[in-house]
Amino acid sequence: GAVVSQHPSRVICKSGTSVKIECRSLDFQATTMFWYRQFPKQSLMLMATSNEGSKATYEQGVEKDKFLINHASLTLSTLTVTSAHPEDSSFYICSASSGRKGNEQYFGPGTRLTVT
Amino acid sequence: GENVEQHPSTLSVQEGDSAVIKCTYSDSASNYFPWYKQELGKRPQLIIDIRSNVGEKKDQRIAVTLNKTAKHFSLHITETQPEDSAVYFCAASTGGNQFYFGTGTSLTVIP
Numbered sequence: 066g067a068v069v070s071q072h073p074s075r076v077i078c079k080s081g082t083s084v085k086i087e088c089r090s091l092d093f094q095a096t097t098m099f100w101y102r103q104f105p106k107q108s109l110m111l112m113a114t115s116n117e118g119s120k121a122t123y124e125q126g127v128e129k130d131k132f133l134i135n136h137a138s139l140t141l142s143t144l145t146v147t148s149a150h151p152e153d154s155s156f157y158i159c160s161a162s163s164g165r166k167g168n169e170q171y172f173g174p175g176t177r178l179t180v181t
Numbered sequence: 182g183e184n185v186e187q188h189p190s191t192l193s194v195q196e197g198d199s200a201v202i203k204c205t206y207s208d209s210a211s212n213y214f215p216w217y218k219q220e221l222g223k224r225p226q227l228i229i230d231i232r233s234n235v236g237e238k239k240d241q242r243i244a245v246t247l248n249k250t251a252k253h254f255s256l257h258i259t260e261t262q263p264e265d266s267a268v269y270f271c272a273a274s275t276g277g278n279q280f281y282f283g284t285g286t287s288l289t290v291i292p
Contacts, residue, residue: 099279099280106268106285106287107284107285108270108282108283108284108285109225109270109280109282110282111279111280111281111282114279125182158224158225160280168213168215168274168276168280169215169227169230170215170227170280171227172217172224172225172226173224174223174224175222175223175224177222
């Protein structure tokens, strides 16, 4: 149980285009989903927290107009990187929490974004 | 906000020896402390966690200790094996679900 999927696993896009990443909880309802960014050999940096049906809460320094997050249902959250630049290239990981087992979060496999 | 520091950043041990990774946190309201293992290019996997009402928790070769007064917690791996080689992250949460991660420790177990 507690499986989280992410799609796509890898994406290459041109500078200036937008990319959408999907995060799905496959066997549980995720009341809260989280989006992280991870640079090579670095830690996971929390970007934003999203609750189903409400606006995402962004961490300080994360541009909400650039990283659009939508949590439309209890099993799906999307992150759209708008007008991507090479410096947006990174590993993006989502996680999901059902809220039932306290604070536990279940991570997706991540999406490797490369902006050329 | 919460600030989590983790040491050491790299750690090499001989197979069979123990490994200890330490984390400190700044927010006294934090009450949940998970540890994750991440292999290269893969998702973080929860290996053990501890809540603030407990001082120590053990699961086979892995144990975590928590000192609330000093605001630090540690991961202990005994009888290390080559498959324990990975990056380990600690995290702290205040119960609002947000996790704040440490900077990671790259553990290498030398056969």
